Amino acid sequence: MGIEEALPASARDKLRAELLAEDHIFIQALPKVELHVHIEGTITAELRWKFTQRNGTPLRIAANGSEIHSLKELEHAMDLLRPDPSRVNNDEERFQFFEAYYEGFACLKTKQDYFDLAMHYYENTARMNVRYAEIFFDPQGHTAKGMSWDVMMGGFREAKERAERELNVKSAWIMCFLRDLSPESAMEHYEAALPYRDIIVGIGLDSNEEDRPPVLFDEVFTRARKDGFKLTMHCDADSKNAHEHIRQCASVVAGHGLDRIDHGINAAEDQGLMNLIKERDLGMTICPWSYLRHTTFEELGPKIRTLLDVGIKVTINSDDPAYMEDCWVLHNMLLVRRLCNFSDREFLVLARNAVHACWASDAVKEGMLREIDLVQQHFMGEQ
Structure with missing residues (x-):
């Protein structure tokens, strides 16, 4: 399928239907880990x-x-x-x-709303065989509407517990700061979130990164690392100063760089950046469907393949399904198969990458790796 310009919405709708019509039994069967989804992007x-x-x-x-x-x-x-x-x-x-x-x-006005929102995510992804997820949320956007932390986090916590109990979906949450707001606001919300660290595993940075480099938020990320949180930041595709932002995330912020990079696909254009990411063994959360608005098949597929082929821990994720033709992690994996012509064995690599890149306990990781081994054995007759 040759495409010379970014796909308009009508073409993306058609593409989604085409992908679902193809045989995807193996990809459906794979136990999945999702590391880049915004809960507000599922409304x-x-x-x-x-x-x-x-x-x-x-x-x-x-x-x-x-x-x-x-x-x-x-x-x-x-x-x-x-x-x-x-x-x-x-x-x-x-x-x-x-x-x-x-x-x-x-x-979103009540704890029930937050609960229902989170359960909607869990129920959708459970049908796609997601076994573990780390879910972004943007507290500044909610407190700005007058929402209390107890209401917001209470709904998320109850949904998290029910999803694990009834759907076999384990999860943790990543609190993202809005990078177009001040570092002072980020620190204020960081401190307010500390009572909820039983479900918050990591700290992130998202929203409009125009002239908002990662180092602006070094103080709060340095503190979060000292407090034991994992760290990640968005480096949006084709954004201004994309290479420099990736470099700061990989080697500068919080002393020696973060634990993961969200998006960051422009690293495929710079061998030095790829070497740095691989040397630091950083996971990268790639969301291919979201990039179709800014790039072509001919540009996007080779970038994803380049990152995987050099040995970077690429993972495939959904980002904001409600704004992206209702495309979830399964649809993004099907898109990657078409973009990159990945084999089933390469999808096993992607699945294991996500397990190794996630911030779950060793016991949870070992359980998911065993599930992946069983799928490999079932479809390929080997481990």
């Missing part, structure tokens, strides 16, 4: 409608400010806000995405 139109109707709150979409009166109207409004390079340039597209994304926070 579908149906969930927004459910929460606002339950809470009796008005629903507006930032594009025109008009009130929404039906689920059909909401679906149409969200479709218009869905990033689409055929309508806007990259800068406008990124702005529209963040505008739509943060507006979605306003529909």
Whole structure:
């Protein structure tokens, strides 16, 4: 499938259907670890409608400010806000995405809402054979709407416990700071989160990184490392100063660099960066579906293959399914198969990469690796 420009929304919808129509028994059967998904990026139109109707709150979409009166109207409004390079340039597209994304926070009002949101994620991914997930959340976006930590974290905690008990999905949470807000705000929220470290395993950094290099947040990340948290940061695809941001994440922030890099796909353009990432044995959380808005098949596939072929711990993840044609981790893995022509053995490498890159206990990791061995034995007759 040759494509000369980034895919518009209509072509991505068609591609999703094509991928699901293909044989994907082996990929479905693989036990999966997801390391890059934003819980707020899973707020579908149906969930927004459910929460606002339950809470009796008005629903507006930032594009025109008009009130929404039906689920059909909401679906149409969200479709218009869905990033689409055929309508806007990259800068406008990124702005529209963040505008739509943060507006979605306003529909969450109660602990039940947060519980239902998290369970929606767990139930979807359990059907895709996800066994462990590390889930991003953006507390600054919620406290800005007046939400209390107890309400937010109480809902997440109850969902986490139920998912492990009833769905066989274990998980932990990663608190991300919004990089377009101040380092002082990040430190304030870090301190407020300390009572919930029983479910928070790591600290991250996301949102618009325009002129917001990783080193701006060195103080809070250095403190988090001393307190025992794992560390990661976003290095968005094709962003300004992408190579320098990756370098700071890999070798500078918090003394000697982070524990993982989110996105960071532009490292494939720089042999020195790839050497550094491999030397530090950093995992990379790649979300291929999200990159289709900014790049072509011909550019994207070779980058992912290059990173895997040099021995970097590449992992495949979903990012923001509600804004990406309802594409979850399974769809992203199917896309990678088409982009890179990965073999089943290479998917075994990807699956084991995710286990090794995750921050679960050794016992949990060993259990997941055994599950992967069983799938290999079943399909290939070997371990």
